[in-house]
Each structure stands twice: as C-alpha cells, then as structure tokens.
Amino acid sequence: MADYLKLDGVAASEGAALGRAFVHVPHELKLERESISKDAVEDELKRFKNAIEAVVRDLSDTAERLREGGSESEAGIFEAHAEMAEDPEFQEGVEERVRNLESPEAAVLAVGEEFAGMFAAMEDEYMAARADDVRDVASQIATELMGGKKSGLETLAEPSVILARNLAPSDTARIPKGIALGFVISEGSRTSHVSIMARSFGIPAVVGVGAALEEALGAEIVAVDGTEGYAIADPDPETISHFEQKQRDIAAEAALLEEYKHAEARTSDGRRIEVSANLGSADEAEEALSWGAEGVGLFRTEFLFMQRPELPSEEEQYEVYREVTEAFGEKPVIIRTVDIGGDKDLPGVDQPEEENPFLGWRGIRMCLDIPELFKPQLRALLRAAPHGNLKIMFPMVVDAIELRAAKKILEECREELKNEGAQFGEVAIGVMVETPAAAIRAQDIAPEVSFFSIGTNDLVQYTLAADRGNERLTRLQSADHPAVLDLIGKTCEAAREVGIWVGMCGEAAGEPAMIPKLVELGVTELSMSAPSIPRAKKIVSEL
C-alpha cells in the first residue's frame, strides 16, 4: 500500500495540479471594541460610509476584471455583492445600531447575520445559499473598518495548491493570477461559488472532501485530480511522476482540441474526410456541434420506441427528426430507421422467443413485415426533410431485394403524403453495410443508393462469428482483422464504381489506429461519439 493520504471528493473543476500546499485559515474577525462613545457617533457613521464605498469599489473592479476575461456569470456574483453592500436597508440597520452606540464593525456583522439567518431559514435552496453571500459582504465591510487586515491569500507569492474549509468569492478573487494551482475544499458541491470560479479560471478543484481535509493540513505537497475528484497529500515519487504525466497529457489534449475542433479534416494529398457524430437522441445535437461535428453519421431512433406502452406517433417522430435536422442546418443528418431485434421488446409487436436474436427477426426484416411500424417513421422522415439535410439509412440489409422492398414502401408513403397535400421533401437513401452479404455483393446494392455507411460493430461480429459481448473473444472483436478490412475494401470499391460515397459509423471509425487504414481503403466520412471528433480530425490531417 502506498504511503500517502488520499482524499476523495467531488470533481468540481477538471484538470490535474501538483504543488506546494497552502492552508487558508479564514481570519477570525476579532472585534477590538463592541461599543463607542456618544460623541463619536457622527464620525463612526462617516467611517462606515467610507468603508462601504471602498468595498463596493473593490467588488466592482473585480466584476469588471472578470467580465473582461469573459467570465460573465462570475462577474454577476460580484455585482450582486456590491449591491448588497450598498443596500439601503442593510445600511439603515447598521446606522441605527451605531446611533445606539454599537461599534460599526460589530453592527455590520450583526446586521449581516440577521439577513443571513433569514435567508438560511428559507426553503428555497438558492435563497438559503445567499446567506453565505451576505456574510461574505458583511465581513468584508467589517475588515475594511478595522484597517483592512485581510487573509494571506492576496500576498501569496509562490504558486500553491490551496486547502481550505471553504472559499468565499472574495477570497478566490483576491488570489493573484497564476498563484492558485488547485483547490482542495472540505465543504461544497459542484455548484458552490468556489467550484464555479475554479471552472471559470480553469483551476483544477476537488470539493466536499469533508473531515479528511484536517488530516492533510500538515502536507507539504498536494496533488489534485479535478477530473476524477480526488487529492493526494504528500504523494510518493511514483504518484508525482504519474501526475506530471497527467498534466502533460491534459495540456497536449487541450491544445489539440483547440486546434482541430472546428477545422476541416483533409489529408496531405488533399482528400477531404468528413468527421461526424453518432447521436442517440436530439438533445445531444448541441454538444456534438460544440465538438466540431460536421454532421450526424448515425442518428439512432430506437430511443423513440423503447420502454413505452405503444408505438410512437408519426407526429412525435416528426418533431424529433425535425429538431435534429434543424440543429445541423445544411450539415447532413443520417437517420437510421428503427433497428430493434428479438432481444428487445417493441410495444404492440408480438415477438417470438428467438434462439439467436442477432441472427433473427430484426432491423429492416421486421420493418418490412410490419407496415404500421415502418410507415409512420418513413412519413415522419419525409416530412422532416425540408427542414435541413436529412438522409435515410436502412439497417441490416442483406441484399438488393430488401432494399427495393423498403424503397417501395417509402414510395407509397410519398404518394400518400402527396395525396394528402402534406409538406415533404426529397431524401437521399443509403444502406448500412453491416452484414457480410451486403459487403461481398455491394456492387448489387450500390447502383440503387446514394451512400453506404459501414456499421463495424455488427460487421465484425457476423464476419468473425464472434459474439460482441463474449469476454473470451476479444481478439475477434476488432475491425482490424484482414477479413473485415477486405469487406470494407470491397464496399468502397463497389461504391467507387458508381460514384457514391462510403462512411463508417461503427466504433472503429473513432479508433486512432483504424482511421489511417479506413481512409486508405476509401472511406470518406467517419462518424463517432462526439468527444472523439477533434482527435480524429487531427489524425486525418497528419496523413
């Protein structure tokens, strides 16, 4: 067992930090005097006014600095604090106490505590949290009144990991730039001020470590993993080098993200590769775009059909397809018709028990047999088409006979919509190549579609006869097998013959080691989970 102390907490701000520990002890405001003499009242009131002005100036400066740095919501915290300091009721409360011969610093803390008590007693969690804000403001004014002795944070010169019970916004803002390497905080959650500030400044933070912090206060060096949510006090050399590596990786990753995220991926010989996202619901569209998705290579529609008593209506489906299509504007959105097999229940469909669900009645096979399942989906897709660049993809196709049957039903839907006078658009049709049969005879299918998209997960499992979930078969669960690569190559060749493009939407599309091989074979669109996009673009650009 390693000889160090591990503190588990909440991952509040991602990143890794390693450095000298600085323990922040909030200075106890020691009141030098509780009361004043009668003839001092006017002077004390004036001092109180001046103290408020100084604090408001400080807070407004901080707000402005944050706003200039693009931290809008953090700036808002300080503006709210400035407003509290200037609050007429707050001031009146203090002035009244001073007239009753209380010292202004004692009065400020007392009135602050009154308001804090009222907020803390409120049921609303947001309001209860404002108690700490009032206390923070009151203690700043009191500190100013007592000559401005502040905590050690603003004089901290050596970059440090800061350990504290909690940090008020005013504490965090006082730390000179570049000095706070990380935060380890015993209280708080992801939504505490300190967490929000840490994220906004890009400082790794772990909060809510609890009483364990007490044991770490004597540490010289502290390592913080704000991504996983733990800190290590006095790490051993091995852990230190582990953290240093982690920091290098994170820095490299961040640079990579920035550089490639929104760039177009092009190989050195000029081949353009589109890098898209696989989505499982319309809610994921925005995040995918923020990772630099150039479209949706696979929109799974199964979520619409699962865990519900009846099939989704055409209208409900239309809304979802339109939403995701609109979110991507001119960028292509490939929507796969529902691919459910005997291993999952479909509402209102009588599914027989099957010995081999993956070789059973599923995907396009089931859709062709159940028009009341297939047609509402196709009609919804045709109606959503005018809202962007929508394409339809059929799953589990084995041969051109299935494709033609599906296209025939699509044609019927088009006729129906036309007769009803409904709005609908033209859509490109593609086939998901995931059966060996479709790959081997891709030349039969290619002339009748606009694109292919290779689904490697199933293609691997069917080609290598290896169950995806069987842990003993890991060697046979990779697309990087000559048999699978041959099938990908054949698919690309057949596509080239008739001038259509080939994409890939299986896991292999996002695997760094596979990308060069796929591009070499002729795949021109790679679709993956969104966070893998920047890395994939980088790999393509280096080919």
Next chain:
Amino acid sequence: MVEREAVVVPEAGLHARPAALFVKEAKSYGSDIVVIKDGIEANAKSSLKLMTLGAKHGDKVKIRAEGEDEEAAVDALVAILSKEEE
C-alpha cells in the same frame, strides 16, 4: 399614494436577476416604494429585503408608492413583474 396588485411572472420569482432589475428601476424614482406579500412589507429599493419576501413565480404581491412620481413608479414596477425574463 398609489397601490396596485401584480402577479409575479418571471420564472425565477423575485430574486436573482429579476430582483436586480426591479431594484434598479425602483431606485430611479424619488417616491418611497414598498412591495407587500402576505401582509409583510419590503422596501422596493433593497434587494436584500425583497429577497426575504421569497416571492415566487405566480405569487400575488402589492406595490405601493408614495411621492411625486408615485404613479409612474407603480406603472413601471408592475410592468417588470408582469413580463417574462428575457
């Protein structure tokens, strides 16, 4: 003196950003202005007091102003409470 009833429309109720807007507007009038909820009065120019009212979306409050610009003040403040936050 002018007094009028209003329903709090902003989703967030009378705290956070809507409160800040409300207070800012209130401060631009010379009149004394109070917000009354369930018989409890709060100075409309004090966000701390206003927040202690805990007025939520859908709650009924009264706004009362007294002073030279009382009419305009009540009009403006009722308008702020009656519209969705942008």
